[in-house]
Amino acid sequence: MTCHRVHVGSRTEEFQELRPLLFSLAYRLLGSVAEAEDAVQEAWLRYETTPTRPRSPKAFLSAVVTRISIDVLRSARVRREQYVGEWLPEPLLTDPYEDPARSAELADSVSMAALLLLERLSPLERAVFVLREVFAFDFADVAAAVGRSEGACRQLLVRARDHVHSGRPRFEVDRQAREVLAARFFDAFRDGDVEGLRDVLAADVQLVGDAGGKAPALARIVVGADKVARLLATAFPRLARLDATLEQCEVNGQPGAMLRDREGKVAYLLALDMVDGRIQTVRSLGNPDKLGHLGPVADAWALRREFINVPRD
Structure with missing residues (x-):
């Protein structure tokens, strides 16, 4: 050279x-x-x-x-x-x-x-x-x-x-359709709408959580539209009572959202994978070691202690 x-x-x-x-x-x-x-x-x-x-x-x-x-x-x-x-x-x-x-x-x-x-x-x-x-x-x-x-x-x-x-999946979702699907998902997630969530999830959808043992995971792996929809529908309405907020954003080029605590600190990141017009995978990242570059990180254990004391509707 x-x-x-x-x-x-x-x-x-x-x-x-x-x-x-x-x-x-x-x-x-x-x-x-x-x-x-x-x-x-x-x-x-x-x-x-x-x-x-x-x-x-x-x-x-x-x-x-x-x-x-x-x-x-x-x-x-x-x-x-x-x-x-x-x-x-x-x-x-x-x-x-x-x-x-x-x-x-x-x-x-x-x-x-x-x-x-x-x-x-x-x-x-x-x-x-x-x-x-x-x-x-x-x-x-x-x-x-x-x-x-x-x-x-x-x-x-x-x-x-x-x-x-x-x-690789055989059927991708184009960008505009992806954004519409993501909006429907997050609206239903915010509202605790089980049916709305079920409508946008693939039958064999997976909810995968990564907390690395350093934060409470939303779930390790949950499979199936009904189970995933019910679990997600119970989550955000209760978190909202703790003044948590959900901020939609792009995660690795795909639709996602950032869950913040009442102080605006990052608690979890959600990322969606879509195939053939349905959400195939919901990934939840809670390991604080992987969130620090996004800003101040919430105490997810403290948030969980408050969460379990919030009554279900």
Whole structure:
């Protein structure tokens, strides 16, 4: 690789221009905002101390972020096997990287469902898939980033595609229909309307809760439209009596909402997955370690103690 010396100021500017791409790449590799930010920061430290400027700062920094992320993924496997309850990715409200030519791939790859599919891959498969399929890196740069030959990367990509595509739903919901469906869901949720909830849920809908043992989970896993509708219908009307509020927002590019306590602190995040005109999965994130980047976090245990003393209608 041809290198030449460069002024530190211009190197800083180059890095700042690439930071959105590097974060978005690291987040898709790691499923964690905090770990992605750490990987990007470590990449900057390595770039800053490199005596000569790489021919392509983008290729160099992307490779560094990828290698750091692969190392983190390998150690994370053990931690996630020991995780209390269901593990979900750390929520992302806004993706800083935009590329009109890759907008569909970028939007699809950041959803909770897509990130969970990526969890099925080995670290190398995940890296190759994200670099090539999502960000359209050429195979030479992919190979340099993961330290494998181009032929090996092509084989890794074939395996990764098979795993990811076999797990994807066959019928997606377009954006406008998705927003209408989400509005119906959250209206019924606020009102405690069992029938209204049942009408928008898939028959085999799942309610999945991730609290990591650090907060009360709304549920570990509840399956079936009737069970999920009844559980959700009892929740928010009682929380509203405690001055909790529900703020709709986009979570990982999909409809969702933030549940705040009376002080405006974040208690839970809800994310919806939709398939064929129905809500297929409702994901609830309550682990405070995964909510801190969204603002001050509520004491969910204290909220639960108040909640259980609120009479049902």
